Amino acid sequence: MMNYWGKAQRDVMVDGPFHHLVFHSLDVAAVTDRMLRQMPWISISLLRLLGLPEGERETIIRTIVFLAAIHDLGKFANGFQQMRRDVWERFAPETERSTHWEYGGRLHHGPLGAALLDKGIALSWYQGQGADRLAAQKAVMALRTWIYAATGHHGTPPDTTKARQSLRSCFSNRNIADAESFVAWARAALGPEKMPVLPEKAARRTSMMLAGLISVADWIGSNRDWFDYEPGAIDPAAYWERALQQADIAVSAAKVVPRRPVTEPSFAHLYPEITDPSPMQVAVDGMTFDGQCLVLIEEMTGGGKTEAANLVAAKLMASGAAHGLYLALPTTATADAMAVREVEMYRRFFQEDGASFAVLHGNGAKKQAELTDSHGSTCAEWMTEDRRRKTVAEVCVGTIDQALLAALPVKFASVRLFGLMGKVFVVDEAHSYDGYTQEILIGTIRLLASAGASVVLVSATLSKAVKRSLSAAFCEGSGFPLGDASVLEDDCYPLITVLDRNGLQKPVATAPTAHAPRPKSVRMIRNVKAAEVEVLQAARAGKCVVWSRNTVDDANEAARRLREVHGHADVTVYHACFPEFRRKALQEQLLMRFGKTSKGAERAGGIVVSTQILESSFDVDFDLVVADLKPVDSVTQTAGRGCRHPRDLDGDPLPRDGRSADAREPHEIVVVAPDPFEVRNESWYSGLFPGGAWVYRNTGVLWRTAKTLQEVGKIEYPHDLRPLIEAVYGDDETPEPLKDASLDAEGRDRAERSIALPNLLDPAKGYEPTIAWGSDERVPTRLGVSIEIVFVKDDGTGAVKPLAGADWSSGRMRLSSRRITGTVPHGLTEEVVEEIKRWAGFGEIVRVVFDPLSTTWTGSLLAGERSLSFSVNDFYGLEWR
Incomplete structure (x- = not known):
């Protein structure tokens, strides 16, 4: 069993250094052992999920270490060994060297190892313990997903269909005998006294975690900085002791074992610089969290909810319920x-x-x-x-x-x-995802809860319906009872809701933050030209203004009219369709000019035309906010960018001490919307915002938003947030001309959610190749949102360089995949494309050309069978030609 290589230096194919397969196998087993023993919560969680007593812990640890030792069993195949013929020919007899052996694709060493174990090796473990054939078969069936977790350490579960049929074309009799000898040695030296008979359903539910553990151990055990190649024929038992010592060093250096958490975390400890914590932060500071739980934190922007969530995480870590x-x-x-x-x-x-x-x-x-x-x-x-x-x-x-x-x-x-x-999973802005992504979030919460993780959901505008669905997912995964469901109907705001092993607890209502925005009146105007007038009048009066538009095209068009038609030069455009280096520069400029500490003189007269990315990216403060009609939760978020920090009449910042009142008037948001009381046909919204109608398809939600805002005429923070959300999302009133479009939108939302469902991993099925596994791009987290492209430029000599100096990655940008089907990287050699992909993270490559007369970059992308030309410049970003 010592006549096989497991690792070899790839760039030296003749007489290069190699590492014995047995030694690499023991390296990975040793790392697995040390991780399990230095991170006891892993085995404790497994015992809990398996329903086994603490006395079985050593058996489970040794079983996993043994499986880790045989993770590369498929490498005993001549099909694999022949990839380094210089090493293979040292050990393989002439009869084998002259034979063709299959390898690759579905005959990778992962499926080959799993198939070899399925062939009868695993059965012998239980028959050797006295089990009859039927009992042994049941035991192997229960253990199968754990075997797949070990042999599927390259990221996907092994599909053994072809491998089972092709063992003889990959393995010689010598290979199989040597593999069996190594398994028998590892079973005796590393495995438990008796192989456990696992409950099959529970074993399936834990197999994904096990696959992750062994994959991480394989990465660490394959690192030559910690486990250098040993070509000598050392006794495996002696090497095992050496590997354990080296694993201690490797696990420490790899930083996979969590540090000890502070035992009594407090808000003052985490945030000593904040001397006046918000009521939300004070409330969490006084709470205790006992074991795995779901925590819902509902608080407006600026109320300190992210800091409160961090404190929840620190308290859970201190209690031993989490480790990161x-x-x-x-x-x-x-x-x-x-x-x-x-x-x-x-x-x-x-x-x-x-x-x-x-x-x-x-x-x-x-x-x-x-x-x-x-x-x-x-x-x-x-x-x-x-x-x-x-x-x-x-x-x-x-x-x-x-x-x-x-x-x-x-x-x-x-x-x-x-x-x-083992972490606390904190989701910020938990309300802000479409139906498809929301369904995947539900599935993720269910999966993490089944693994023992705690979840903290943070939101300013979480509807009761969403709270119910997220809470149900946590209960389904954790097995906790929901308890009193009426808790989720509580109208108090701000609010902290906890769901633990005893179900929903009595929610904790807190006072609003002293830094809550002043009430804002809502003024409705009816068309885009009126919005231009509002923006220009405010800017010419010395105010700074943001106009939030619903699409990139609308933002660019508005900015162009303000600049070129109305002659106002002080206009900045900010949206997602800028290359990363330019978007970052714009962020810095906007924060400098309109951020928390900006001065009135530098702010005066500035206009920013943006999309929603502005309100979710950073802390800026404008004197007036104008917004195209969008759903009410987005409107309230956008309104929060107006008069956000206290300032005097000149726009200079005042102390944020809860006593300094903002002197700017009026405090209002101007909403551009069609009249909700004059709905003549289905184009009520799309007639005014044809682009926005692609983004927000549910005209019923938009109509209820416009109607509610017009009727209430104000937004008082935080008291109006919950009633506004429920008035729009808790009702289904829709004018007759808009009903068909609204029903279509609701149907599309359900369809998108249904698209997500088959993609979700089912913990009950475990780590098995029962569904098609693919790349991150093939199974998206957001439905049809975008593709990533990377711009490169000609340098004048026929070569190409990054668009942004020496950094390939800063030339990246995401575009709507609704238009784009491919790229046109004319003139790029394969070597250049591979280099760019390596540096830029596998984005699509787009060659652009600089036009010195217009100071823009131009290029083309594929849309179906035709080419779309575009330009990119510093002011408007990407525009289609």
Whole structure:
């Protein structure tokens, strides 16, 4: 069994260094052993889910370590061994070297190993313990998903259909005999005294976690910094002892074992710089959380709900109910901003330094590097090589999408689940997702709850219907009773609701924050030209104004008219369709000019035309807010960007002490909307906003928003938020001309939710290839939203360079996939494309050309069978030609 290689240096194919298969197998088993023993909550969770007593813990640990040792059993096949002929020919007899052996595709070493165990090896474990054949078959059937978890360590469960039929074309008799010898040795040396007979349903539910654990152990055990190649023929038992010692070093260096949390976290400890905590923060400071739970935090923007959620997480960690945190945010921009804001605070979760902190999103590597430069080492190097590994870090801040992938059949979903299962999963802006993504969030909460994770949902505008569905998902996953469902109907606001092993607890109502925005009157105007007049009049009077539009095209058109038709030069456009380097520069400019500490003189006369990305990205403050009609929860969020911080009549900031009143008048939001009391036909909304009608399809919701806002005429924070939400979403009143469109929209929402359902992983089925597993792109977290493209530029010599200096990734941008079917990377060599993909995170590659006369970049993308031309410039971003 020592005549096989398991790891070899890829760039040296002749007489290169290699690592014996047995030794690599023991490396991974040793890491698994050390992780299980240094992270006892993993085995404790498994015992709980399996319904086994504490006395079975050592049996379960040794079973998992044994399975980890045979994770690469398929590499005994000549089909695999022949990939390094220089090593293979040292050991294989001539008769085997002259034979063709199959390998690759569905005959990868994962499925081959699983098929070999299925062939009868696993059966012998139980028959050797005295079980008859039928009992042994049942025991193997129960253990099968655990076997798949070990052999499917490359990210997907092994499909053994072809492998079972092709064993003889991949393995020689010598291969099979040597594989059986190694399994027998590992079973005796590492396995339990008796292989356990697991409850099949429970084993399935735990198999995804096990797959994640062994995948992580395989990554660590394959790292030559910790486990260098050993070509010598050392006795396996002696090597095992050496591997255990090395695993201690590796597990410590890999930062996978959580640091000890502080034992009595308080708000003052986490946020010493905040001397006047909000009522929400004070309320959480006085609460205790006993064991796994769901916490709903409902508070308006600016009320300190994110800090309160962090404190909940710290308290759960202190109680032993969790060992880390994943803070999920709706956008890359919000994730980056939160990471910068809170990186130092998260170190206060732990008693000692060195906790790992990871930023997770499509371009998280760049932000991770920036934080490392500014704050020192934040994450173990091996984690930064792949964003899927980063979920293992103790504290993760990222987009919600990276977490939702744990519940979808994508490669290494098991690693994401393993990383999240011991964490508090905090979802910010939990209300802000469409039906498809909301359904995946429900599935993720169900899956994480089944793994023992706690969940904190944070929102300013969470409808009662959404609260009910999210709570039901948590109960289904955790097995907890819902209890008194009327708790979810409580109209108090702000509000904290807790659901634990005893069901829903009495909710905790808090006083509104002293920093709540002043009441805002709502003024309705009827067309876009009237909005232009409002914006220009305010700006010419020295105010700063934001106009929130519903599409990029609408934002660009409004900005162009304000500049070119009305002659107002001080206009800034901000939306998602800028390359990343330009969007980041715009963010910095907007924060500098309109942020919390900005001065009146620099703010005066400024106009920002934006899309919704502005209200969900960063803290800006305008004297007047104008908004195109959209659903009421979005309107209230947008309104919060007006008169957000106290200022004097000149627009200079006042102390935020709860005593300084904002002197600006009037406090209002101007909403551009058709008259809700004059609905003549189905184009009531689309006639005014044809682009917006693609974004917001449910005209019934839009009509109820317009009607409610016109009737109430004001938004008083926070008291009006709950009634406004329920008036729009808790009712179904719709004028007759809009009913068909509203019913169609509701049907599409149900259809989108139904599209999500087959994609969701079912914990009850376990880690099995019963559904089609694919890439992150093939199984999306958001339905038909966008594709990512990467711009490159000609440098004048025929070569190409990144659009933004030396950084490929900063030239990235997302576009609506509704229009785009492909890209046109004319003139790019395959080598250049591969280099860009490697640096930019596998985005589509688009070549652009600079036009010095117009200072724009031009290029083309495919839409069906025709080419669409576009331009990109610093002012408008991307525009179609």
